[in-house]
Structure formats: C-alpha cells, structure tokens
Amino acid sequence: MENLGYYNGKFGLLEEMTVPMLDRVCYFGDGVYDATYSRNHKIFALDEHIERFYNSAGLLGIKIPHSKEQVKEILKEMVLKVDSGEQFVYWQITRGTGMRNHAFPGDEVPANLWIMLKPLNIKDMSKKLKLITLEDTRFLHCNIKTLNLLPSVIAAQKTEEAGCQEAVFHRCDRVTECAHSNVSIIKDGVLKTAPTDNLILPGIARAHLIKMCKAFNIPVDETAFTLKELMEADEIIVTSSGQFCMATSEIDGKPVGGKAPELVKKLQAALLNEFLEETNAD
Template identity: 65%
Template sequence: MKTLGYYNGNYGPLEEMTVPMNDRACYFGDGVYEATLAKNGKIFALKEHLDRFFNSAGLLKIEIPYTREELTSILYDMLAKMDDSEIFIYWQVTRGTGIRQHQFPAAGTKANLWIFMKPGKHGDSSKRLKLTDMEDTRFLHCNIKTLNLLPNVMAAEKAESMGCGECVFHRGDVVTECAHSNVSIIKDGVFKTHPTDHYILPGITRMHLVQICKDNGIPVDETPFTMEELMDADEVIVSSSTKFCAPACEMNGTPIGGKAPELVKILQEKYLEKFENETK
C-alpha cells in the first residue's frame, strides 16, 4: 500500500479510514502521540519513542490497552504492508469513545489506538533554516506529547507564511523549543540545550545529539538559554525525528550561526550514521 491507516484493529488506505465522532480526540484532543521514520523495514529509535509514548499516557492517566511488545508487533505488521522503503509512522492513543463530557468516560472504557503510515524521508540537514519566533503561551505540561497542538499549529503557520523553516518559542526571554522541534545552541565549543523539564518535549533526536556530544568530547550544558544567547550563538541547531540536525542561518531576517560548521558536521554525520546503522 502507498498509505495505510489503522483504528482499533481495522485498517485500510488512509484516505478511506473513519473514526467515531465521540472519540475523545474530536472534542478534547484527549490523547498522546508519537512519530518516527522507518527505512528498509526497520523502525528508527522505536524503544525510545515507545518509552516516551507510555510515559505521556501515564501522565494523563490513559491506560494503553497494549503492551510494548504488542504495539511493536502491530506497527511492524503494518509496515510490512507498505510499498515504499522509507516510511513516516505516526501513532496515537485517545482516552476512548463516549458522549461528550469533560470528566473521564465510564470505568472500563477502552482507549482507542490510531496509526497511519505514508512515504516519508528525513529532511536535508545540509540546508540551513530561516527562523522566526513567538511567545510561548502553551500550558505548563509541554513534556507530555499531547494531541493539543493548536499553539504549535499557529506558530508553524507563522513560520510558513514568512518563508521560515521553524518558529522558536520563548517564555519571556528564555528559549524553550520550536513549533515541532527542539532547539539548541553551540557557543565556544559547548552544546547548550534547555533541560528536559515541563517546558519542553524531551525530544528523541535531542537526546541522541546530547549522547553524540558526550561520546565525541563535546561539552554539554543542559540549562536554559535566552533569545540574546541564541542570537549570539556560534550555531543554532533545530532537531527532530524528521529534521534530524538542521542548523539555522537567520532569525527574523538577521543572520545567526555559521561560526562552528565543523561541530555541526560532526553531529550531523554521527546522527546520520546512527540512523543508517539502525535501519540497514
């Protein structure tokens, strides 16, 4: 198949799939999700994505009706039905189906599993990104990969309308993350990135980049940094499961980064090497 959708055991071409109107995703965005890439029949960093998925669900008191092993089996069974060798994979779980009410549905209501797959490749990280910014007015549980993404949608649309590759969120002057990526900086040879507190999503790619730095003798500083520090950084790096390790060149039309390309190259090459090794 070219695209594939799944809902509670039923699957078919994504364009033909439907879901009940009373799924709590429709009224409340009451669920959590994950997304990653697959290549040559191998799902990249699946363990890490499942760890975050189950953690996010637990923080919202959603009981996933599958074990990690069962969910892994479902994902791989679906992947085997895809025609292309490089695939984008998305899955989410919602609290269940029930008449609209703010409190949880009746005890015993089973959570709903959604999955979709489509052709997808990682971005070209050799191209530097133009950035814009926006005040971060989201709620204070950004560490949960919730379906409630309207502020992220508005930020992403702002970036798109300005010809930018991402929008950087900040609370006051403190940088948090981007609309759908993490953002880190390099200054004086140090990789600096916001700590994994409740203000940011603990990005899988961010985690891998931190480990790559440690493995290659690049100091890591996991403390908050400001917009002023970002503008003055030697490099600004946007990272995600699809962007991988993408350096930036502009913030609202002002040149940024470009002063430590050798360090960026190390991170990009090591991350790509990890991806290729795990998806052989």
C-alpha cells in the same frame, strides 16, 4: 499499499479510513501521540519513542490497552504493508469513545489506538533553516506529547507566512523549544540545550544529539538559555525525528550561526550514520 491507516485493529488506505464521531479526540483532543521514521521497513529508535508514548499517556492517566511489546509488534507489522520502505510512522492513543462529557469515562471504556503511515524521507541536513521567534503561550505541560496542538498549528502558519521553516518559542527571555522541534545552541565548543522540565518535550533526537556530543567529548550544558544567547550563538541546531541536526542561517530576518560548521557537519554525519546503521537492510 501507498499509505496505511489503523484504528483499533482495522486498517486501510488513509483516504478510506473513518473514526467514530464520539471518539474523545474529536471534541477534546484527548490523547497523546508519538512519531518517528522507518527505512528499509525498519523503525528508527522505536524503543525510545514507545517509552515516551507510554510516559505521555501515563501523565494524562490514559491506560493503553496493549503492552509496549504489543504496540511495537503492531507497528512493525504495519510498516511492512506499505510499499515504500522509507516512511513517516505516526501513532496515537485517545481516551476512548462515548457521549461528550468533560469527566473521564470509566475503565470499562477502552482507549483507542490509531496508526498512520505515509512515504516520507528524513530531512536533508545539508540545508540550513530560517526561523522566527514567538512568545510561548502554550500550557505548562509541554513535556506531554498531547494531541492539543493548536498553538503549534498557529505558529506553523505564522512561520510559513514569514517564509521560514520553524518557530522558536520563548517565555519572556527564556528560550524553550520550537513549534515541533527542540532547539539547542553551540557556543565556544559547548552544546547548550534547555533542561527537560515541564516547558519542553524531551525529544528523542535531542537525546541522540547529546549522546553523540558526549561520544565526541563535546561538553553539554543542559540549562536554560536566553534569546540573546540564541542570537549570539556560534551555531543554532534544530532537532526532531525527521531532522536529526539541522543548522540555522537566519532568525527573524537576521543572519545567525555559521561559526562552527565543521563541528555541525561532524555531528550530522554521525547522527545520519547511526540512523542508516539501525535501519540497514538485513
């Protein structure tokens, strides 16, 4: 199959899948999601993504009707059904199906598990990104990977209209994260990245970047940084599941970064190698 959808045990081509109109996702966006990539039909960093998935669900009081091991096995079985070994692997849980009511349904209403797979490769890290900055007007629980993504959708549209690839959010002068990525900076050989408080998503790729810096004895400073620090950084790095360590060349039309290219290349090579090793064919 070229792609694959799954809904509560039923699966088929994405173009042919349907879901109930009364699924709470349709009127409340009531659910959480996670995503990663597979290569050679092996899912990268699956344990870490599952942990974040269950943490997000728990923070919203959504009870997933499967164990972590059961969800992992479903995902592993699903990726084998898609022809391409290199896939974008996306899954979400929604708070059940029922007549529209703001209050949660009772425990007798089970949550709904969705899975969506499509062929997709990770990003080419040799290319540099162009960014824009936007005031962060999202709610105060950005640490939950909720399905309520309208602010990020609007930011993505503004980014595309500006001819850029990503938007950097800030609350007053504090940089938080990007519309669908984490952002970190390198200054004087130190990686600086925002703390994992309620204003940013604890990115899996961000965690791998920190781990790799520590392996190379690169100091890591997990404290908030400002727009001024962002613009004056030696390098600006954007991380997400499909782009492990992307450097930046421009923000709001102004040239930035490019002052520590060898350090960036070293991290990119190590992170790519980690991905290739974990997803290597047996």
